[in-house]
Amino acid sequence: MTLLDQFQKTLLASGLPDWAAYLVPALMGVILIVAVSLTLVIIFIWWERRLLGRFQLRLGPNRCGPEGILQPVATGLKLLLKEDIVPAKADKILHFLAPIVVFVPVLMIFAVVPVSDGAILANLNVGIIYVVAISSISTIGIFMAAWGSSNKFALISGMRTVAQMVSYELPVVLSLVGVVLVAGSFSMLSIVQSQSIPFILVMPLGCVIFFLGCLAEMNRSPFDLLEADSEIVAGYHTEYSGMKFAMFFMGEYGVALAYSTVITTLFLGGWSGPLLPPVIWFLIKVVLVFSFTVWMRATLPRLRVDQLMAFAWKGLLPMAVINLIIIAIEVLVVPASMLWVMVILNFAFAAALVLLWSRLFTLGGGRVEV
Amino acid sequence: MKFERYGMGIAKGMALTLKHLFRPPLTVQYPNEKLVRSKRIRGNELVWFPDRCTGCGTCTKACLQGNIILVTHHGEENKFIVDKFELDSGRCIFCGLCVESCPYDALAMGLEYECAKYRRGDTILDKEKLKLSDKHQPSAYFRPQFYAQLPEQSLLIYDRKEGGQKLTLFPLSKRKRGPGA
Numbered sequence: 005m006t007l008l009d010q011f012q013k014t015l016l017a018s019g020l021p022d023w024a025a026y027l028v029p030a031l032m033g034v035i036l037i038v039a040v041s042l043t044l045v046i047i048f049i050w051w052e053r054r055l056l057g058r059f060q061l062r063l064g065p066n067r068c069g070p071e072g073i074l075q076p077v078a079t080g081l082k083l084l085l086k087e088d089i090v091p092a093k094a095d096k097i098l099h100f101l102a103p104i105v106v107f108v109p110v111l112m113i114f115a116v117v118p119v120s121d122g123a124i125l126a127n128l129n130v131g132i133i134y135v136v137a138i139s140s141i142s143t144i145g146i147f148m149a150a151w152g153s154s155n156k157f158a159l160i161s162g163m164r165t166v167a168q169m170v171s172y173e174l175p176v177v178l179s180l181v182g183v184v185l186v187a188g189s190f191s192m193l194s195i196v197q198s199q200s201i202p203f204i205l206v207m208p209l210g211c212v213i214f215f216l217g218c219l220a221e222m223n224r225s226p227f228d229l230l231e232a233d234s235e236i237v238a239g240y241h242t243e244y245s246g247m248k249f250a251m252f253f254m255g256e257y258g259v260a261l262a263y264s265t266v267i268t269t270l271f272l273g274g275w276s277g278p279l280l281p282p283v284i285w286f287l288i289k290v291v292l293v294f295s296f297t298v299w300m301r302a303t304l305p306r307l308r309v310d311q312l313m314a315f316a317w318k319g320l321l322p323m324a325v326i327n328l329i330i331i332a333i334e335v336l337v338v339p340a341s342m343l344w345v346m347v348i349l350n351f352a353f354a355a356a357l358v359l360l361w362s363r364l365f366t367l368g369g370g371r372v373e374v
Numbered sequence: 375m376k377f378e379r380y381g382m383g384i385a386k387g388m389a390l391t392l393k394h395l396f397r398p399p400l401t402v403q404y405p406n407e408k409l410v411r412s413k414r415i416r417g418n419e420l421v422w423f424p425d426r427c428t429g430c431g432t433c434t435k436a437c438l439q440g441n442i443i444l445v446t447h448h449g450e451e452n453k454f455i456v457d458k459f460e461l462d463s464g465r466c467i468f469c470g471l472c473v474e475s476c477p478y479d480a481l482a483m484g485l486e487y488e489c490a491k492y493r494r495g496d497t498i499l500d501k502e503k504l505k506l507s508d509k510h511q512p513s514a515y516f517r518p519q520f521y522a523q524l525p526e527q528s529l530l531i532y533d534r535k536e537g538g539q540k541l542t543l544f545p546l547s548k549r550k551r552g553p554g555a
Contacts, residue, residue: 057399058394058395058399059391059394059395060394061394061397061399061400061401062399062400062401063399063401063403066403299388299391299392300388302391302394303384303387303388303390303391304384304387
């Protein structure tokens with residue numbers, strides 16, 4: 005029973021007609037989710053720039069508003085006022101639709117993320133599958149943008165994106181299956197409720213694989229090949245300006261935020277935590293996950309295309325398969341009340357697998373060859 | 375077993391960037407914060423000491439740009455009296471040859487470096503503008519006699535003691551060098 009369901013019941017009890025009692029909570033939920041997630045995206049843009057600055061011994065934006073918090077607003081205003089340029093040979097319809105196709109699915113992911121117990125827009129019984137399905141749509145949007153702008157750099161970037169997204173989808177989904185096996189449910193709410201021990205401890209390797217796969221799927225450094233400035237200008241949004249570019253930008257950070265919330269939900273125990281209210285715990289964990297991605301961005305150089313592919317197909321995918329088999333056996337053998345046995349076993353297995361695979365990858369003087 | 379191979383490189387890199395997080399930022403927010411410049415800066419706008427100048431014109435000959443205009447007439451005891459000492463700082467390349475060539479130490483390079491003007495005519499400096507004043511100080515370039523009175527060159531870093539907002543100047547000599555500085 006989510007909070008929205010309860011609200012709907014009280015509305016029905018108060019004598020509202022059926023359609024209104026159905027529509028009002030849904031609309032309120034949608035507006036709340038969109039407003040909160042967009043605000044969070046704006047704050048996260050500021051947080052990333054600020055944190056990245058500090059990682060690089062700079063200050064980061066600090067002029068607009070206190071500590072530069074209004075910088076994203078200024079950026080947004082600037083982009084709103086800029087001319088919207090469409091290349092003469094562009095496919096106008098695709099060029100127009102692409103930012104929307106990239107941006108909207110990102111907002112849709114937030115519908116199944118539980119912020120605290122019951123505070124979820126749609127308590128789908130297939131929540132995880134919904135997340136995986138919806139997040140793959142933006143690949144099409146990116147490829148539409150790349151194709152529609154009829155620019156060679158954009159097209160290269162689009163090709164890379166499709167290859168990257170399809171490759172990393174597999175390890176991500178496989179590591180998700182482990183979560184589903186242990187939790188015994190696809191629903192995000194029951195996954196959080198079943199985490200008496202956060203799943204990052206129960207399946208460390210699955211968490212690492214999922215995190216790295218998510219980094220690749222949200223096109224963040226070190227997997228940001230599709231907008232490698234030094235190779236292909238700005239990638240798929242080379243030909244975009246003004247508000248359309250802003251939508252790509254928001255979509256990019258929105259995906260980062262969405263995946264941070266998904267990782268928090270699946271592996272870090274969601275809203276659960278002592279003392280503080282659940283929403284605060286949830287936000288703290290999301291910010292921690294996001295800050296970790298910023299930390300990685302500040303540290304690691306961009307992978308080469310072949311390294312990226314090798315990492316997905318030769319590294320993450322076999323490891324995810326083995327990890328899944330191990331977890332499946334453990335779920336069969338270990339009783340559900342003794343999760344701590346799985347913690348110990350899985351840490352051992354994770355260490356062994358990582359050692360084995362890093363050994364495979366260091367043949368040939370550090371080049372990624374097996 | 376060499377642990378260099380098992381992701382230790384990545385761990386080292388991550389540790390380094392994490393350390394950076396706790397170091398003060400190196401950014402100098404220029405118009406608000408300024409570094410103390412080098413004592414021997416060849417800054418804009420020469421400083422001219424009229425009581426030392428004999429009007430010999432060595433500086434005008436040394437000037438590669440032919441930029442210094444010096445007009446004199448004979449005064450009593452056959453000394454030159456300077457009627458006009460003028461230079462266009464818009465054409466000056468701040469090579470310092472005039473300062474180096476002056477036999478009487480009557481010219482020095484300036485300390486200032488923010489000498490943008492709104493009008494082209496304002497870049498022409500006459501006798502009055504070239505004289506020593508509060509804002510018009512000589513640098514120690516080729517004039518070691520000014521060296522001691524000038525402030526030590528400094529790099530500006532944050533002093534986090536007073537709420538992280540207070541900025542203080544640390545002299546270059548006191549600043550730690552190398553990693554972890």
